[in-house]
Amino acid sequence: MTNHQAPLSDEQITDVRKLRRYRTADVVADGTPTPVKLIIDGRDGSFVFPTDRSAFEASELVLWLPAERFDAIQMLVQTEEIEDPYDEAKDRYLAYHGEHETARWARCVAETIRFGARVWSSDEAPLHNQIRGVEPRLCKLLNADRDRLAQLCDDMVNVRPPSPLAVGVDEDGLDVRASIGIIRLELPRRARDESDAEAMIRGLLQPGLAS
Structure with missing residues (x-):
């Protein structure tokens, strides 16, 4: 079944397409970067990746896609731990990236998404999968x-x-x-x-x- 959303502008669609290009990021927790592989959960458009405790203890967490560099997409995110051992996002990650070493999982939802001078909220750059x-x-x-x-x-x-x-x-x-x-x-x-x-x-x- 298709989820309906408000029509997006051409500029919004362009930026959503850019967001969907990347499955790697630098996760910067209180200034300390860690490279990760991630997936987009099509149910809600969140970013999911295995991590250590720093992602949950940081006072500020920023995702840089695809890496921390001058032309990166920057996202200030809210993070929660996925505690359900059978959450389907974990299987999706396995399909994309294979096995991983860490046992904790983060689900990140963007508060703001910066594309150079443009800044969107997660509602303005939605990533939940319509198909x-x-x-x-x-x-x-x-x-x-x-x-x-x-x-x-x-x-x-x-x-x-x-x-x-x-x-x-x-x-x-x-x-x-x-x-x-x-x-x-x-x-x-x-x-x-x-x-x-x-x-x-x-x-x-x-x-x-x-x-």
Whole structure:
């Protein structure tokens, strides 16, 4: 089922698409940076990652995507610990990044998101997945022909991974796991709904139509 939200401006959509490109960040807890791999939980648009206690004890926590550098996206976040051992976000992380060493999990919701001079709230740059209901089926469609998926990566971002696996789909694009990390493939435009997303993906899978 699709969750409805207020229409976004072109500028908001552009920045949401930028946010969805990254699955790494530097988590800066009271000035001390720690690199992490993360996922976006499509249920609520939060960022989830395994961490140590510093993420919960800090008086201020800032996420820099994809890393702490001059052109990074900066997010001041509120953090809570995920205590449910069966929370589906943990399985999603495993699908994206594999095993991890730490045993505690953080869920971060942005208070402010800074893109250079522009600043949004989390409501103004929403990340909950509007097509989450068909995401497993679309991943299955993409993974039905792994050679074609590898060619699609090559066509769109000039990288041909040897064993690609589609692990996520949202209205702006798809995430492909590869040995080099997560490859983000953006759809030509934002999908209007689940059917529109499927039609675009089927079109991209047709040889010669993705470039």
